[in-house]
Amino acid sequence: MTELTHSAPEAPDAGTDDVQLSQGELELSDRASLRRVAGLSTELADITEVEYRRLRLEKVVLAGVWVQGTAAQSEESLAELARLAETAGSEVLEGVVQRRSRPDPATYIGSGKVRELADIVAATGADTVVCDGELSPGQLRQLEEKLHVKVIDRTALILDIFAQHARSREGKAQVELAQLQYLIPRLRGWGQSLSRQAGGRAGGANGGVGLRGPGETKLETDRRRINKRLAKLRKDIAAMDTIRETKRGRRVANEVPSVALVGYTNAGKSSLLNAVTGAGVLVEDALFATLDPTTRRAETTDGRAYTMTDTVGFVRHLPHQLVDAFRSTLDEAADADLLLHVVDGAAPAPEDQVSAVREVLAEIGQKRDTPLPPELVVVNKADEASDVALARLRHLLPEAVVVSAHSGQGIDALVAEIAERLPRPEAEVDVVVPYTRGELVARVHADGEVLAEEHRPEGTRLRARVHADLAAALADYVADGARA
Template identity: 45%
Template sequence: MLHPDVKGRSARRLPELGLAEAVSLAAALPGLTVEGAEVVRLSKVQPATLLGSGKVEDLGARFKAAEIDLVLVDGPVSPVQQRNLEKEWGVKLLDRTGLILEIFADRARTREGVLQVELAALAYQRTRLVRAWTHLERQRGGFGFVGGPGETQIESDRRALDDQVIKLRRQLEKVVRTRELHRAARRKVPFPIVALVGYTNAGKSTLFNRMTGAEVLAKDMLFATLDPTMRGLVLPDGQKVILSDTVGFISDLPTQLVAAFRATLEEVLEADLICHVRDISHPESAEQAADVTDILQSLGVKAETPMIEVWNKLDLVEGTALTALEAQAGQRSDVRAVSALTGAGIDGLLAAISGMLQDPKSQVELALSFAQGKQRAWLHGKGLVLHETTGEEGWTLTVDWTARQAAEFAQI
């Protein structure tokens, strides 16, 4: 595993910790044994080989001596760089995007998850077609408007990939429509949705299992959860909510994956409350939290959606650090310190969720014209209408809602 550290390039985290995360990523893929890992310092990126010629030669000799089959580069590698390094070293090479796609392909279980991974993989492969047809690159024929055999082959491969992408998108659209129907059904039974989000391996699934008594796969590995899981949960005050466990986020998450998993992550957009689960024992917990915030903003999560920060894995913190964390959490109303593994602090978290979902409601009477059918449908979809009458110019509705729901309605 190589982690390139380019001089002068601003990075949110230390290269050594970035390398450790990359090794954890590799360990999440069955059948891989990481024989070595190092940070490679670079003064600048070489367009042809990423690394300098001396470093390429040195690493190549070491790989040959150690009989390495696969080299992983924790960062972006262009198709040309990948081709040249594979040729020079005589090994298969994967960059960060390729590795994450491999993990996702191994983990996806539901039909939707498999389709999303396939779609992301095709988008990634399309940029790498140049590798397969380098022996034809220089051949050109015809009269200037007809490409040579190399170009023709690449074009036909691109067309085949594009056809497959269209086919997958159609299949995925059907799944997305089904998911939307499930959401519409849930809206009619007005249970609030609480979504667990956070960096990968922050302990979301362990917390989900602890809160609901479910048995979702929970392992100390990156991306243990890919397919979203939802369970009913009764809070201490008797209120029923739907708890959603989502795929973990990671820094530099490939754009293809963010796009492909948008349908899954839309569960977060629908949430009435977001619980941002943090591994508070991790040395870069603050940087991980910043990455999660960036991804939530890119998804379009509304700023007014209430959020609780769940500082998880307290069982891994000791002594004065533990005392300081608990004191810090105690001073903030939007933070709860817990250990999903031991159950410490879970009662306080459930009480906090109850409190944040108990927005005071008020009954108002609304007059809507027949042209405002969209607003009427939204009110009915959310289950807010107590009574409705139809007049000559429109509808008169008695609505029972919170201030936040009223603000949402005003934006329709």
């Protein structure tokens, strides 16, 4: 294959440290060339021809544009795209990165590089190209015309993974809504051959002026049907949202504190939920294994009940269609009393993942126009991370709790920190509850914080911190010493 070194690069944006650093790193290589990223191939090996035919997956070549940041960050982004492609069921053959100041508005990587990418596609036998960014409809059309293979972007790939993993009715509806929102501006027609001719007098020779014509095109029909389906999905999701709000309202009415697990995909949120609550939810070493939120009840060491909710994971450049479609699910995080931000301590660049998650959370907060709950960072997978990586994370995130959901390391310290940060009942009571009102004693144990308990002949004496509604129910049983 010819060397990819002959075209001149676009001038990078000046005035930023990141770009100057990138230029320095590229002094010894051609900044305009497509840089092969080693180690991305997932070609099957050591199997028979029959097995290979049976296991053959869609074969893809990855293409990225390095706009800002370091070379390591650009290669990590492409490596993540490779993991996304594998999760979707593809076989990654090759990955290339091009340095540009900005993506080409017509073809994403520039017309000259498109021809070179076509050579790579032909040489590898790929049938799909996946671009590490969101392509405009025009870029998508031009790339497919020039490469003669299917072209998809990062957004379409993530939507496909969500569609494969959605299990509940709500999850499927949310994913379909996001897919249709993505699809509708990218619909393509095929001209007059698929137009609907006008019928009746308009289709005859004697039709009046303005009554003859192609009628409704296939493209217009598809767009109308998609808009109709979108309206139905929004109505269905709104009804499901009402049910979720009702459940959430019951927890709020009972004043049960809530904790929401948020974090990058595959950071170990479901494993942490299992370790803290014994929930037994699905745990899988795959991107976006959890799409449907799971809420479980737990207790602090001092007996206070709270709920913990596992939410969908985030990723770099999370499609805004998904943020909109999963709004009701993400509201679980925004309405919590505490956010547990789970970070994969064994990831190559965990600080980039932290930034990506905080960007999505900030977007959710802006759309709701409400402040986000306080955040507790939890560095997970301590048993897999190196000592150097953990020391670096402790320096970057000094208040973080380091745990391993797999081995149990640090879980007790995490539970204690959760108990410390959860809101406490505001009213302190000292009461003697008759034995005939055992349900009040049970409520104090379930919803309050018992400071002291004593069994007397006339009833159970409790000194506890409880919420206002329970304090009102206990007002008739205030102990004599407490009245004074």
